[in-house]
Amino acid sequence: MLDLTPTKKLGQNFVIDANTVRKIVRVAKVETGDVVVEVGPGLGSLTLGLLEAGASVVAVEIDHRLAEQLPLTVSQLAPAAKLTVIREDALRIRSLPDEPSRLVANLPYNVSVPVLLHLLEHFPGIRSGVVMVQAEVGHRLAAEPGSKVYGSPSVKAAWYGEWRTAGQVSRQVFWPVPNVDSVLVGFERVGTGLDTEELRxxxxxxxxxxxxQRRKMLRQALAELFGSSQAAIAVLEAAGIAPTARGESLTVHDFLAIARASLALAE
Known part of the structure; x- marks a missing residue:
């Protein structure tokens, strides 16, 4: 038995329910031959579910105890499966032995959005995925413009593709039981992003x-970034965006239009 106490510092809440694992694998549409990247595999329950579905798994684990134990667990329970364990902080990963086609993970809740955006930025081969995150974060990722929870993560996620919530998850499927609710969030990547890295x-x-400064009009909220409110107005007008609009009403395409206008006016 692994002598392990989950740590809050690493956001460790392990999935221990087989039905939840099967649901995640089913919602993610994992198929034989897929290369799946999993962040924070923990005790390996989801890892085993992905391997059982026929996928090759690249598991990124920051905790050395878990990184050492996972191959032993898999060798006992799924000896023919293809597993690669990378002991590293997911936010530092720039390359992997195999280019992943899907991301399926119970993401550490304290860094879920940064990890998600980092992986989408650096691994364009990830075409789709399902992640389990704190409910508040999940609803924000999938939010549409005008929603009360629409914000920076919503827009940045939309740069890469289309997002949806894919079901609630009971607190009781975790060890230890968290004090927050969880949801599954699914995504499908559209292209390689909306434009160039400079524009992103x-x-x-x-x-x-x-x-x-989400309560402020864009002409005020963007004044510091562009040098003055007048400069912000000029950029917004060039982009076809009302200077009196607020960020919560804009789509990712609107923000991209502002970026294009700002670079064009700077030339």
Whole structure:
């Protein structure tokens, strides 16, 4: 038996319910031959479910105890399965032995959005996936413009594809039992992103500025980023966006239009 106490610092809440594992694998539409990247495999219950479905799994685990134990667990329960364990912080990963086609994970809740966006940025081969996250975060990722929970994560996620909530998850399927609710969030990538890396970076800067002062009109919220409110108005008007609009009403395409206008006016 592995002598292990889950740590809050690493956001460790392990899935221990077989029905939940089967549901995640089914919702993710994992098939034989898929290369799945899993972040935070923990005790390996989801890992085993993915391997049972015929996928090859690249598991990224920061906890050395779990990273050492996982291959032993899999060798006992699924000896013919193909598992690669990477002991690393997922936010530092830039390459993997196999290019993943899907992301399926119970993401550490304290870093779920940064990890998700990092993987989508650096691994364009990830075409779809399902992640389990804190309910509040999941609803934000899948939110549409105008929603009360629409924000920076919603826009940044939309850069990469289409998002949906895919079911509630009971607190009782975890060890230890968390004090927050959880949801599954599914996504399908559209292309490789909306535009170039330069425009992605610029768009994300504008998104951060807009939602950093979300109650303010864009002409005020973007004033510091562009140098003055007059400069912000000029960019917004060039992009066809009302200077009196607020970030919560804009789509990712609107933010991209602002980024394009800002770069064009800077030339």
């Amino acid at each position: 970076v610029r768009t994300f800067e504008i998104v951060d500025a807009a939602f950093g």
